[in-house]
Amino acid sequence: MNEQEDPRRRFAEECRSGRELYPERQLNQDQLARMLRTSRSTVSRVETCRGPIPPDLPPLLDQVFSTDGLFKRLYEEIVSRSHPALYRRRMALEREAIAVREWSPTVVPGLLQTPDYARLLFRAGNPRASEGEISASVAARMARQGILKADVPPDVHVVLCESVIRRLVGGREVMGEQLAALLKHGAKATTRIQVLPLDAEAHLFIDGAVTLLTDPHNVTRVCADAFRTTAIVEDPEQVRRAVRTYDGLMGEALMARESAYLIKDQMEKLT
Incomplete structure (x- = not known):
């Protein structure tokens, strides 16, 4: 499976891309974490594909980045492929x-x-x-x-x-x-x-x-x-x-x- 087919890697890439290309200003991990009401370490783990993604995070990412359910769909695919x-x-x-x-x-x-x-x-x-x-x-x-x-x-x-x-x-x-x-x-x-x-x-x-x-x-x-x-x-x-x-x-x-x-x-x- 290449990176384009791996929903976990794409989730990480979309999170990092959304943070770095945020319309108002580039966000660092601390700033994004505050917007998501989570910790910088959680954002870091998500962006480096380490550990599980908290289930409440995808809808928050969709809200912050206005991505119309993209993170939710990727998360569902990640969960599905684990079975x-x-x-x-x-x-x-x-x-x-x-x-x-x-x-x-x-x-x-x-x-x-x-x-x-x-x-x-x-x-x-x-x-x-x-x-x-x-x-x-x-x-x-x-x-x-x-x-x-x-x-x-x-x-x-x-x-x-x-x-x-x-x-x-x-x-x-x-x-x-x-x-x-x-x-x-x-x-x-x-x-x-x-x-x-x-x-x-x-x-x-x-x-x-x-x-x-x-x-x-x-x-x-x-x-x-x-x-x-x-x-x-x-x-x-x-x-x-x-x-x-x-x-x-x-x-x-x-x-x-x-x-x-x-x-x-x-x-x-x-x-």
């Missing part, structure tokens, strides 16, 4: 989706995770990883959540097994913050969170997390996650089975308001 091909396709489908339906029997889905919660899951999954590798993984996961902050975010519906909110991931403080984040997400008009009680009947999705992604053409694909991989199901009959199963889970789960009460009650027990 295997199947995950890259899944993430591309996720970015384009007008509706996201999630089921999780074990942990809070990535789109709704807090950084500390995500960090603990990455560390548990890869205990030999360096802190830099873990930080890069967390940053990539947080970047995925950008779709929830878009001008027109997708409709998001999440059904969680009750065990997800009761499992103490990372201790009382980390889990308490994660439950508070779920309540915040659930209060949005475009997001609905339901909890499936532990005594619910067995179902097709019982042994793994599943995501249904619907694109602007109303085509739905099913992403089934397993150990370090994901399967993307497009066969119409299998998709219909998955949609029927998800509709059944919604019917069996507590209503959104009751689910919020349960999440809040569990959160208060941790404080």
Whole structure:
């Protein structure tokens, strides 16, 4: 891959070029850092391709340099290329989706995770990883959540097994913050969170997390996650089975308001 094809190098070059060719005057790294509300060392790392890019930096760079989303698009490409091909396709489908339906029997889905919660899951999954590798993984996961902050975010519906909110991931403080984040997400008009009680009947999705992604053409694909991989199901009959199963889970789960009460009650027990 040459430099022109490497989005990380282009991100660095565009940042340095924008700083040096700033219309009013050439900016040094300290001056740009103040405009971005970050540190000079962060700007330096970005311009020399060292370490992960903070996920809140690309939109700030677009604002300072009036680049109409260039840095945001480059950042999305950087994050995408850090994942295997199947995950890259899944993430591309996720970015384009007008509706996201999630089921999780074990942990809070990535789109709704807090950084500390995500960090603990990455560390548990890869205990030999360096802190830099873990930080890069967390940053990539947080970047995925950008779709929830878009001008027109997708409709998001999440059904969680009750065990997800009761499992103490990372201790009382980390889990308490994660439950508070779920309540915040659930209060949005475009997001609905339901909890499936532990005594619910067995179902097709019982042994793994599943995501249904619907694109602007109303085509739905099913992403089934397993150990370090994901399967993307497009066969119409299998998709219909998955949609029927998800509709059944919604019917069996507590209503959104009751689910919020349960999440809040569990959160208060941790404080």
